[in-house]
Structure formats: structure tokens, C-alpha cells
Amino acid sequence: MSLTGDQMELREEDIRKHYPAALALLEGFDHTPRIARAGEPVATERSSGVGTRRRFRSTTPGLVTRSTVRPEGVRLLERIEAADDGEALVSPLQAVAMNAVRRALAIALALAEGFGEATALAGLKRANLAGDLPAGRKGEFSELLAAEALISLHVFGNALAYLLSSHGSEVSVEVGDVEEVLSDNGQLALHGALWELDQKLASMAQDETRMVAVMSAYAEQLMEKVALRAQSAAHLGAFTGAVWKVEADDLVIRGFTPAGKARSTSLSMSFKKPEEVIGNHIAKYQSMKLAKMLMAYDFDRRLNPFAELGGFIFTFMGDGMPGTGKTTLIQMMAGLINEYCSVAGYPFRYQNLSTENIDSYQGKSGQNAKDFVNGILDPGVIGFGTIDDIDQLAGKRGDRQSSAGQLEITAVLMESFAGANTVVRGNCTFGMFSNFPENVDDALRQRAGARFLVDGPQTREDYVDILHLLLGRGHEIPLGDHEAFAAQEIRKAVSASFAQHARPREAGLLEVFDRVRGEVGELDTIAKMGRYLKAIQQADARFTGRAIKNITDAVKVRAMDFELPDEWMENPELFLFKGYDEKRAMIEELRVPVTSEMVLQEINRYADSEFRYADKSDEAAIEDMVREFERTEVAKKRFLEGRG
Structure with missing residues (x-):
């Protein structure tokens, strides 16, 4: 990261080095929900028969592999490419969504890493791995991990919403509340977010237009939920006290404030002098x-x-x-x-x-x-x-x-x-x-x-x-x-x-x-x-x-x-x-x-x-009452005439 004016530049090389890890998450991982409840078992439909879905295969030539992901595993790339009613090729919009979610994950991982280096978290992680973590610092370590989780989640949602903002349509969806917000550490937090996003795509993304709408709406809800949680969290000063700029995307990250796409609205009205x-x-x-x-x-x-x-x-x-x-x-x-x-x-x-x-x-x-x-x-x-x-x-x-x-x-x-x-x-x-x-x-x-x-x-x-x-x-x-x-x-x-x-x-x-x-x-x-x-x-x-x-x-x-x-x-x-x-x-x-x-x-x-x-x-109000009185009088008259 380098300093530019009052902003910290999140360098492109620091983001791209996390691409392999981000791609691995999108290709597949296991997650057992801890807070939210899984929906209908839609994952089995995703692999219902040979030839009914495109499959991601190993890039190693000549190597045939069998998926080891359990039925409840999360395979977000497959979920995105399935949102097109069985079309054989990935559409431009699906490709945009895949790249957006990968880049959002990489940005979140890069910023979480930067947060760790700017605080005691990186050192405490190394000590924990070596078995040398002092007993007196275990509480601080847990709080820093929780801060890392909140930062990872909000930056992921922020970047995803920003990157998809120019690809939306008039279609909007209600994704409901975000529940699987985990604060153990950054990696597990992202697992929970991707699992829940996969669940919502499975139940709501019948086509690629709704797919983008679901992803955008989920990102917005995730940011809102995490921002509320962050109000009572500790050790966030290193994140909220600085501003990061992702130059390639013109994305500015200011703490837990959503970034808006700074583009003008094209106006079709006729202006007046x-x-x-x-x-x-x-x-x-x-x-x-x-x-x-x-x-x-x-x-x-x-x-x-x-x-x-x-x-x-x-x-x-x-x-x-x-x-x-x-x-x-x-x-x-x-x-x-x-x-x-x-x-x-x-x-x-x-x-x-x-x-x-x-x-x-x-x-x-x-x-x-x-x-x-x-x-x-x-x-x-x-x-x-x-x-x-x-x-x-x-x-x-x-x-x-x-x-x-x-x-x-x-x-x-x-x-x-x-x-x-x-x-x-x-x-x-x-x-x-x-x-x-x-x-x-x-x-x-x-x-x-x-x-x-x-x-x-x-x-x-x-x-x-x-x-x-x-x-x-x-x-x-x-x-x-x-x-x-x-x-x-x-x-x-x-x-x-x-x-x-x-x-x-x-x-x-x-x-x-x-x-x-x-x-x-x-x-x-x-x-x-x-x-x-x-x-x-x-x-x-x-x-x-x-x-x-x-x-x-x-x-x-x-x-x-x-x-x-x-x-x-x-x-x-x-x-x-x-x-x-x-x-x-x-x-x-x-x-x-x-x-x-x-x-x-x-x-x-x-x-x-x-x-x-x-x-x-x-x-x-007086006119309304007068009309009501007039209607009442007419009703009385008709009632009495009917009885007579």
C-alpha cells in the first residue's frame, strides 16, 4: 500500500495476489451454517445429470477428477452460470458477475491483510501458529479477529455492490435479512457470506438479470448489517481512520460507508433557462x-x-x-x-x-x-x-x-x-x-x-x-x-x-x-x-x-x-x-x-x-364532514322509506 494525499492506495499487485485464493473460494468449499438455516436442498439439482450443466474441470491436462464437494458445499461459479436456463455458453453478464465477485473477494482479502499488518493482528497470528500466544493477549487476539471479520465482510459487500452498480436493471428483489454474519475471523466470515449468497441465488435468481439484482441487494443488506455490528466492535480505528483508493476501479473505501458509483445520471428532461x-x-x-x-x-x-x-x-x-x-x-x-x-x-x-x-x-x-x-x-x-x-x-x-x-x-x-x-x-x-x-x-x-x-x-x-x-x-x-x-x-x-x-x-x-x-x-x-x-x-x-x-x-x-x-x-x-x-x-x-x-x-x-x-x-376537513353528513341524511331517508 502507498500513500497518495489523504488516501492510502490499495495497490493492484496486492489485490491480484489474492486472486487464486478468491477463485478457490468461488470454485467450491464446505460450510455448515451456524446462524442461518439452509433452504431447500437445491444443490443436488445443480448436478442432476451428465450434460445438463457446464462443469468446471481441472486445468491440469489429462487429469480427470471427481468433485469432492459434499452436496451442501458452496460452488458459486456454478450457481452463477446456472442462472441462464441451460444456455451452453457463459453470457457477458454472467462473466461480469463472476469477475466482480472474484475481485470483490480479492479486495476484501487485501484490505484485511493490510489491517493485520497495521495492527498487532499479524504478529498475534504468527505467535498463535507457533504456539507462543501469551495467555494475557488471547482476549485482544479474539477482538482483532472479530474486527478483521467485520472489515472483510463490509469491504466485500462494498466492492461487490460498487462493481455491479453499472450493470443493474429495473428489476429489484427483496433478499430478506442477512443472518450468517460470523465474526470468528476474516476467512470464516467470507465463507458464511458466500454460503448465504449462494442460498439466495438458488431461490431467487431464475435468470441472469435477477441474478445481478440478487447479488447487488445482498451486498447492500450485508453492508447494513455489518455496519450496525461494527458500532460496538473494538480495534477498528486502523480501518475507519484511513481512506483506501483502488485506482483501477476508481473505488474509494471510507470505513463502513458504502461507496457510490460517481457517475452522472443522463437526463432526458428539457431544461429551461x-x-x-x-x-x-x-x-x-x-x-x-x-x-x-x-x-x-x-x-x-x-x-x-x-x-x-x-x-x-x-x-x-x-x-x-x-x-x-x-x-x-x-x-x-x-x-x-x-x-x-x-x-x-x-x-x-x-x-x-x-x-x-x-x-x-x-x-x-x-x-x-x-x-x-x-x-x-x-x-x-x-x-x-x-x-x-x-x-x-x-x-x-x-x-x-x-x-x-x-x-x-x-x-x-x-x-x-x-x-x-x-x-x-x-x-x-x-x-x-x-x-x-x-x-x-x-x-x-x-x-x-x-x-x-x-x-x-x-x-x-x-x-x-x-x-x-x-x-x-x-x-x-x-x-x-x-x-x-x-x-x-x-x-x-x-x-x-x-x-x-x-x-x-x-x-x-x-x-x-x-x-x-x-x-x-x-x-x-x-x-x-x-x-x-x-x-x-x-x-x-x-x-x-x-x-x-x-x-x-x-x-x-x-x-x-x-x-x-x-x-x-x-x-x-x-x-x-x-x-x-x-x-x-x-x-x-x-x-x-x-x-x-x-x-x-x-x-x-x-x-x-x-x-x-x-x-x-x-x-x-370541513368539506369532508359536510359530504359525510349529506350521505348520512340520504342513507337515513332511504332506510326509513324502505321500512315504510
Whole structure:
């Protein structure tokens, strides 16, 4: 192993020297399960007759051998080549799977060996073989062997999932829990993992597409199980405290964190330019700022200066009536990020979580949501995740109309967006969009750190601009007394939009605002604004401490009330390729001071949205009750008529 920057290079020769041992494991070994239970005796079917399966033979010319592997033995290569309905030749996908599992094993063995040399394990192994192991070190030896086992298992699963990630398909499978996780030593641990993988392939891999899906799903489940076990294990510092790079595969191993395939998602959407978004001034401005904020992410430090300084938008909610421009806003923001990433050579990943991800199988909807979140959170990419029509996708707790799948998605999103283990690195953002935000679970809605009111064109100038834009050039109608798109000049429009929030818009909140201001005067101190916040909470009990956090986060965004210069995006050398500390210093120079006007505007902007949601929610509930009463009256009438 050699040192490259902050990474340890796992050399190719150190990996390839383990190829023979890895191949021997794949060709066959015996394993008696200790934790998991074996499934149906499928191994005998694998050798049901001469000529029905291809067989691996000895490479020694002229030597005829008989398999000595018992019926319960593990022969993973044969299992993989059997996943093709008896085809005579190994397919390209089967060859990929065979090479991937061999290389994953070799990487795991190489890293385990490196761990042994970096700790006392290698010396203790030699002493144990020679019969010289001191009695006082037997406990340490056992703990180090357990650490080696966990490392071997996680690296194997990590490498296998990574190597297969670009060969997957739309097919997905539920492999169930991983049980045969053994911690005696690295070799036995890999025996247990390969045995269990063989069992799952036997029962689920009816064809090669499902074979890859089973292997990938098993690798993911194995990593998750081992990572939980590692939380209470000892002697793992030598592994978790370093970063290893496998140059040939571009694989980076960072402790028990899964490696993501740092490749861009090819986008088929039609991008929109900012000038094609009419109205929605604040939403458009903050989307443009956020697209540039993401580009400040430092891939070496795995942190964004905006996330450290405050003002980074990790989650936001855009709400508005149908046809007001939510989809256009998504197309604009995705287009900007895609363009910036193309210039900088950064991998960009865009994904949308849609109603297609709701599944009737228990747990599958939650798994789909978790895969979506993890794909965007991948620290090796710039990520943008959207959840369109979230009111249909995520269930509202307590609502009898919410399906189990919808409630699973709600639980995953709540934990992912503001859970105990949520880490905001600043490489990605999630946007939730809805025409009916009042139907979104209150706790999930409050996890949206920023609110974008997508209200579409508002002024006369807006409507002239959108008509002019959508008509295009295939006509000769004069524009008239109007300067096209002058009203869309972003700075001017945004200043006017923010100023409108000096007073609330919703009637219920305006009453609270006027009453408090009548009691204490202008809300120009923290004490007075705190009193206003308490009055809001008394009017709406859902206005909790999380709301205050979202407001202060929005204020910090306003303190970053500047756009990174366009030339910084066009020429990466000016900013994007600089070191983290230099980026941070350049951003700090642009920061503006926080004012009481900013704070009051953001309080009103956020509280307006909550009061708007509450009013709509109450009105919807009243309408439902009215319909229920009407149905009850009709039912009574028919019942009485029937009896008469």
C-alpha cells in the first residue's frame, strides 16, 4: 500500500495476489451454517445429470477428477452460470458477475491483510501458529479477529455492490435479512457470506438479470448489517481512520460507508433557462443561488463551505396552484446544475421519487425511498432529488386513506431529512413539490428548511412576458408598449418580493401581527420578535421550535444574499478548483450583515405558509364532514322509506 494525499492506495499487485485464493473460494468449499438455516436442498439439482450443466474441470491436462464437494458445499461459479436456463455458453453478464465477485473477494482479502499488518493482528497470528500466544493477549487476539471479520465482510459487500452498480436493471428483489454474519475471523466470515449468497441465488435468481439484482441487494443488506455490528466492535480505528483508493476501479473505501458509483445520471428532461421562468421571483432566485451553492462542495474535504457557514438549503418545499410553474422550476434548476457540473467535470445525479415507487409489498416502498435518498446523498456526486406531488406519495399519519406504502415513505423521508443520523455535507439538495401542501404530514412538511411559494405570473408585465414567450416567433403580432422580460430582472423583482413580507398576507397571521405590534411597537429587537413568535405559537400550536430553526436557517440564507459570480462557474480555476479553506474565505467576503428587517420578513414568510396550509387543511376537513353528513341524511331517508 502507498500513500497518495489523504488516501492510502490499495495497490493492484496486492489485490491480484489474492486472486487464486478468491477463485478457490468461488470454485467450491464446505460450510455448515451456524446462524442461518439452509433452504431447500437445491444443490443436488445443480448436478442432476451428465450434460445438463457446464462443469468446471481441472486445468491440469489429462487429469480427470471427481468433485469432492459434499452436496451442501458452496460452488458459486456454478450457481452463477446456472442462472441462464441451460444456455451452453457463459453470457457477458454472467462473466461480469463472476469477475466482480472474484475481485470483490480479492479486495476484501487485501484490505484485511493490510489491517493485520497495521495492527498487532499479524504478529498475534504468527505467535498463535507457533504456539507462543501469551495467555494475557488471547482476549485482544479474539477482538482483532472479530474486527478483521467485520472489515472483510463490509469491504466485500462494498466492492461487490460498487462493481455491479453499472450493470443493474429495473428489476429489484427483496433478499430478506442477512443472518450468517460470523465474526470468528476474516476467512470464516467470507465463507458464511458466500454460503448465504449462494442460498439466495438458488431461490431467487431464475435468470441472469435477477441474478445481478440478487447479488447487488445482498451486498447492500450485508453492508447494513455489518455496519450496525461494527458500532460496538473494538480495534477498528486502523480501518475507519484511513481512506483506501483502488485506482483501477476508481473505488474509494471510507470505513463502513458504502461507496457510490460517481457517475452522472443522463437526463432526458428539457431544461429551461432562468428567463423562461416567468414570475415566481423568490423561488427562482433561491433556486439559482442554490444551484451555485452546490458547486462550492469540496470533494476532498467532503464538505461545502455554505453548509459550515450556514445558509445552505438542504430541503425545501415548493407549493402552488396547478400550472404555476413547479415543473418549470425543476427543469431550470436541474439544467443549471447540469451545466455547471459539465464545465467543472463533476458527476451530477438527478432523481425523482414518484408514485411508481409505492409498492404493495410490505417494506418495499420504504426501501425504494431509502435507495432514492442514498443515491442523492452519495458524497461522490452533486445530487438533486425531487419529490413531485409529495401529498400523493407520502402518507399523512392518522389519515385512514394513507396506504402502508405511503406511510413507509413518510417515515423514511422524515428520518433522512432531519433524523439523528442526518449529515448535511452540502453536496445535494432535496425539493418537495405539491399543489396541496396541507395534505402533507405536518412533521414531514416542517422538515422542509425553506419554503418556495410557486404562484406563477402575478403582474400585468408577467402576463405579457409569458404570452410573448409561449407564442414564440411564428407570428407578426407587434409587442406593443412593453419591454420584454424587463420585469423579470431578478434583483429588482426579488427585492420587491421580499419587501412584500414586511407585513403578513394571511388574515389570521395579520391579526396576530397587528395585535403584538400594537402592544410593543415596531418589531425591531430580538425580544419583540420573540414575543411575536410566541403569539404565533398560541394561535397555531403546530408552530414549534422546528419552525424557529427553519426561520433562522432562512435568515442565514439571506445573509448569503449574493450569487456566486457567473465567471466562477464558467472558469473553474477561479473558484471551483481551489482548496476548501480558500473557497470558504472567498464566500465569507461576500456575506452581508443580518438585519431586523430580514428576520421579520422571514418570520412572516414562513408563518404565512403555515397559516395558509392550516386554513386549507381545515377547509378540506370541513368539506369532508359536510359530504359525510349529506350521505348520512340520504342513507337515513332511504332506510326509513324502505321500512315504510
